[in-house]
Amino acid sequence: xxxxxxxxVLRGPQAHADRAFRGIAIGAAALVxxxxxxxxxxxxxxxxxxxxxMGLDFFTSKRWSPPHEKFGALPxxxxxxxxxxxxxxxxxxxxxxxxxxVTQVAPRWLKKPMxxxxxxLAVVPSVVFGLWGxxxxxxxxxxxxxxxxxxxxxxxxxxxIITSLAxxxxxxxxxxxxxxxxxxxxxxxxxxxxxxxxxxxxxxxGAVMLGLGRAMGETIAAAxxxxxxxxxxxxxxxxxxxxxxxVIANEWGEADHMHRSALIALAVALFxxxxxxxxxxxxxxxxxxxxSRGKS
Amino acid sequence: MTKPLVFGxxxxxxxxxxGCRKQSGGxxxxxEEVTLNASGATFQQAFQEVAIEAFTKKHPNIRINYGAGGSxxxxxxxxxxxxxxxxxxxxxxxxxxxxxxxxxMYYVPNVLGAITVTYNLKGVDKLQLSPExxxxxxxxxxxxxxxxxxxxxxxxxxxPATGIVVARRSDGSGTxxxxxxxxxxxxxxxxxxxxxxxxxxxxxxxAGNGNSGVAQIVKSTPGxxxxxxxxxxxxxxxxxxxxxxxAGNYVEPTLEATSAAGEGIAVQxxxxxxxxxxxxxxxxxxxxxxWCMLYAKQxxxxxxxxxxxxxxxxxTDGQALLEEVDFAPIPKSLQDKALAQIQNVQVx
Numbered sequence: 001x002x003x004x005x006x007x008x009v010l011r012g013p014q015a016h017a018d019r020a021f022r023g024i025a026i027g028a029a030a031l032v033x034x035x036x037x038x039x040x041x042x043x044x045x046x047x048x049x050x051x052x053x054m055g056l057d058f059f060t061s062k063r064w065s066p067p068h069e070k071f072g073a074l075p076x077x078x079x080x081x082x083x084x085x086x087x088x089x090x091x092x093x094x095x096x097x098x099x100x101x102v103t104q105v106a107p108r109w110l111k112k113p114m115x116x117x118x119x120x121l122a123v124v125p126s127v128v129f130g131l132w133g134x135x136x137x138x139x140x141x142x143x144x145x146x147x148x149x150x151x152x153x154x155x156x157x158x159x160x161i162i163t164s165l166a167x168x169x170x171x172x173x174x175x176x177x178x179x180x181x182x183x184x185x186x187x188x189x190x191x192x193x194x195x196x197x198x199x200x201x202x203x204x205x206g207a208v209m210l211g212l213g214r215a216m217g218e219t220i221a222a223a224x225x226x227x228x229x230x231x232x233x234x235x236x237x238x239x240x241x242x243x244x245x246x247v248i249a250n251e252w253g254e255a256d257h258m259h260r261s262a263l264i265a266l267a268v269a270l271f272x273x274x275x276x277x278x279x280x281x282x283x284x285x286x287x288x289x290x291x292s293r294g295k296s
Numbered sequence: 297m298t299k300p301l302v303f304g305x306x307x308x309x310x311x312x313x314x315g316c317r318k319q320s321g322g323x324x325x326x327x328e329e330v331t332l333n334a335s336g337a338t339f340q341q342a343f344q345e346v347a348i349e350a351f352t353k354k355h356p357n358i359r360i361n362y363g364a365g366g367s368x369x370x371x372x373x374x375x376x377x378x379x380x381x382x383x384x385x386x387x388x389x390x391x392x393x394x395x396x397x398x399x400x401m402y403y404v405p406n407v408l409g410a411i412t413v414t415y416n417l418k419g420v421d422k423l424q425l426s427p428e429x430x431x432x433x434x435x436x437x438x439x440x441x442x443x444x445x446x447x448x449x450x451x452x453x454x455x456p457a458t459g460i461v462v463a464r465r466s467d468g469s470g471t472x473x474x475x476x477x478x479x480x481x482x483x484x485x486x487x488x489x490x491x492x493x494x495x496x497x498x499x500x501x502x503a504g505n506g507n508s509g510v511a512q513i514v515k516s517t518p519g520x521x522x523x524x525x526x527x528x529x530x531x532x533x534x535x536x537x538x539x540x541x542x543a544g545n546y547v548e549p550t551l552e553a554t555s556a557a558g559e560g561i562a563v564q565x566x567x568x569x570x571x572x573x574x575x576x577x578x579x580x581x582x583x584x585x586x587w588c589m590l591y592a593k594q595x596x597x598x599x600x601x602x603x604x605x606x607x608x609x610x611x612t613d614g615q616a617l618l619e620e621v622d623f624a625p626i627p628k629s630l631q632d633k634a635l636a637q638i639q640n641v642q643v644x
Binding site for chain 1: 338363365366367368369371372378389390428466467468470475476489490491492493494495497499501503505516
């Protein structure tokens with residue numbers, strides 16, 4: 001039995017292990033911050049030329065013309081948000097429905113294989129979704145390359161993630177609460193509304209926000225099907241458009257100077273956008289958790 | 297007492313391999329294993345593949361990796377000394393030459409290639425287009441195949457009353473840069489989108505990824521027109537238009553007509569030239585050129601010698617391989633100049 005000092009610090013042979021473990025843990029944590037900081041620093045530095053040249057116009061101008069050295073990112077900002085919104089509109093009802101089915105409705109023998117299939121869908125590489133989108137949605141169903149095609153593909157891509165998280169959250173509903181609802185004569189749907197949904201609200205919002213983050217950042221699948229139209233801001237879902245990651249992927253290889261700087265500035269903007277979305281998500285989750293705790 | 301021992305062993309395991317690695321490497325005799333890394337233009341990727349295969353068969357000790365990530369990436373990688381050589385469809389801008397970390401460099405022209413204007417129009421086997429009409433089609437100012445302007449280029453050809461679908465690249469591309477530069481040169485009044493790897497195409501154009509992506513759209517869309525390099529156009533079995541050249545003749549993109557574009561062009565001392573809109577009477581006017589680049593003072597002995605040997609191969613024996621990948625050789629006079637340039641490269 002090693003001597004124990006106040007504060008739970010061990011002395012003797014185990015102290016080495018303890019210290020080593022602590023060092024590794026702190027090092028790993030510091031590394032994450034360091035990498036994130038370095039990414040932000042280098043990107044901001046490389047983006048500076050275009051921001052100095054264009055100023056706020058970079059975020060508010062519609063015109064993106066590399067040969068004329070005009071870089072306005074507004075259409076791509078719009079395209080990113082618009083396709084992500086389409087993706088959520090498709091994905092959220094489906095994901096929550098599937099998660100409810102798997103956790104509350106499905107017979108036991110069906111549950112396992114369904115979970116397995118859903119997880120399988122989550123690991124399909126995005127380029128596969130993209131190519132499928134080109135071949136099936138664009139060509140076979142004649143949707144062309146458009147906001148809608150990209151939105152559908154993104155919606156399909158984020159469904160497994162949202163489903164998987166939503167399922168985990170719903171599983172944690174205490175059996176006592178569900179049984180209480182049923183014992184009071186609630187139907188299955190009333191039980192879901194009274195017990196499962198209120199209990200998992202925070203987690204569900206988090207799941208959706210995670211899906212949103214992925215939809216906004218998805219590169220290859222979007223680049224393949226979105227249509228790569230420059231300067232397009234329209235709510236017409238059948239119009240070809242562009243999104244920030246798709247522009248970066250498409251134009252990076254041939255970009256130099258200002259153009260390269262502008263693409264990096266796009267990446268910075270995307271970085272900030274995802275951070276903002278994440279902060280909003282965290283705030284929503286915390287508020288709804290605080291509220292549900294206050295209620296009970 | 298066992299735990300510290302385990303940690304010690306783990307540390308040893310982690311440290312040992314990196315310590316050993318230092319012993320390999322080093323420089324030495326001719327004939328040692330050399331790996332050259334290169335990046336750049338996708339336009340000449342097919343040529344690089346066959347040239348590397350033929351060259352490394354002769355020199356089994358040399359390995360060459362060509363990453364076709366685009367001309368712009370090639371120029372950047374070359375400037376940053378990330379690669380041993382790079383290939384590009386467009387030279388550096390004058391202001392950038394100062395940023396090259398390897399100092400003075402040489403351009404070595406190695407291929408000429410036709411950019412075809414492919415189309416999908418039932419019943420029209422032969423199509424002739426002048427640069428002005430081409431410019432207006434790609435700017436969506438002419439939107440129907442039976443437009444009088446197209447008919448004027450094709451006397452006696454019954455043109456269908458079909459809408460035109462314009463296919464272009466979704467990715468930034470040297471092919472786009474050369475195609476738009478051609479329109480800028482040949483139709484200065486009509487072409488308003490400037491020249492570049494990405495230009496402001498009208499929103500109602502269809503975007504495809506790579507030459508093959510554009511070819512795919514043209515092939516699957518009746519009434520479509522697009523610009524595709526010759527080998528991809530041939531591979532997809534597409535028809536392509538004869539373009540009115542600077543001498544006023546309608547010329548189809550054959551290898552002979554591509555070669556002809558290389559005759560009588562003005563070549564600068566640094567071997568920069570443009571084969572676009574050639575004045576030769578039988579030249580195909582949308583003929584693009586490509587260069588590979590190497591540093592005048594090679595940093596390494598073995599690598600330097602290998603780079604030099606490969607560049608010599610590309611402008612001599614390698615030229616015979618161009619035809620099988622649908623490119624045309626550079627003119628003999630240019631080959632000689634390029635070879636002389638390569639001889640100037642210093643290897644320590």
